[in-house]
Amino acid sequence: MQPIKRWDYAGEGLVEHELPPAPWELVDHWVQDARARQDDKGDVPEPDAISVATVGGDGQPHVRTVLMRYLAQDGPxxxxxxxxxxxxxxxxxxxxxxxLTWPPMYRAIRFTGVAQRLSTQIVTDYFRSRPYGSRIGAWASHQSQPVTTRAQLEAAVASYEEKWPDTGSVEDVPLPDFWGGYVVRCDEVEFWAGRSSRLHDRLVYVRTGDGDLAEPGSWRVERRQP
Ligand SMILES: Cc1cc2nc3c(=O)[nH]c(=O)nc-3n(C[C@H](O)[C@H](O)[C@H](O)COP(=O)(O)O)c2cc1C
Incomplete structure (x- = not known):
């Protein structure tokens, strides 16, 4: 076995008195920092990559990475x-x-809650902002279904390209009714800040009321052991 490479997480950490009364401000701050780091040091190439875990009716968890293309006070x-x-x-x-995990910044944010579909208006606006190829791809891919060959997928793309040619208009490809978005309505938001000797800071906002991520009366903070 190769020797394990270890490095100390010499992050700045996070202390209670720095925390806003509701998680939104800090979520926004850390996401902005990660996006700035993408342009600046370049060691966080996809700051919006977010791991998403779901559990189906059979109790089997599934996790995958998607892009956080929505972030507002109601959630990511x-x-x-x-x-x-x-x-x-x-x-x-x-x-x-x-x-969201940004190892070079010794930071992560964990969101736990319930998924709610985004409104058709929000989804339509986003879909229209996507490049033509991605809009066609949404139609061509029966995501997560088996496909015998890649050629089949490419043939599906070609047939949709013929049906809805690229006219340069945002309306040339309609929104598929099987495609949309989810927002995570959070019950917990954890800020993880890596520190020396694995004594990391974990500060968790736990929901106490019905408000959104910016509502001060809806959250209490709990420190958890690393
Ligand atoms: C960096 C990255 C970004 C991705 N972004 C998305 C995305 O925004 N939406 C999406 O449906 N799949 C995205 N994927 C693909 C998913 O990881 C996954 O393969 C796909 O959604 C099918 O997952 P499922 O079978 O568990 O539903 C992305 C993959 C990577 C590695």
Whole structure:
């Protein structure tokens, strides 16, 4: 076995008195920091990559990475195919967990809660902002279903390209009714800050009321052991 490479997480940490009364401000701050780092040091190439875990009716968990293409005071969100594994899992069990992890920054945020579909208006606006190829791809891919060959997938792309040619308009490809987005309505938001000797800081906002991530009266903070 190769020797294990270890490095100490010499992060700045996180202390209670720095915390806002609700998690939104810090979520926004850390996400902005990670996005800035993408441009600056370049060691966080995909700051919006988020791991998303779901559990279907059979109790089997599934985790995958998606892009956090939605972030607002009601929670982080992503877009996908409703017929995919994650879509079917969420239909049976809306409970969801998601994690943003930025190792070079010694930071991670974990979200736990319930998935809710984003409105058709939000989804339509986002779908129209995507490049033509991605909009066609959404139609061509029966996400998570088996396919015999890659050529079959490419043939499906070609047939949709013929049906809806690229006119340069955002309306040339309609929104598939099997495609949309979810927002994670959080019950917990954990900020993890890596520190020396594995004595990391974990500060967790736990829901106490019905408000969104920016609502001060809806959260209490708990420190958890690393
Ligand atoms: C960096 C990265 C970003 C991805 N972004 C998305 C995304 O935004 N939406 C999506 O449905 N799949 C995305 N995928 C693909 C998913 O990881 C996954 O393969 C797909 O959604 C099917 O997952 P499922 O079968 O568990 O539903 C991405 C993969 C990677 C590695």
């Amino acid at each position: 969100g992503f877009y996908t195919n409703f017929g995919s594994r994650k879509g079917l899992d969420l239909e049976q069990n809306p409970r969801i967990a998601a994690a």
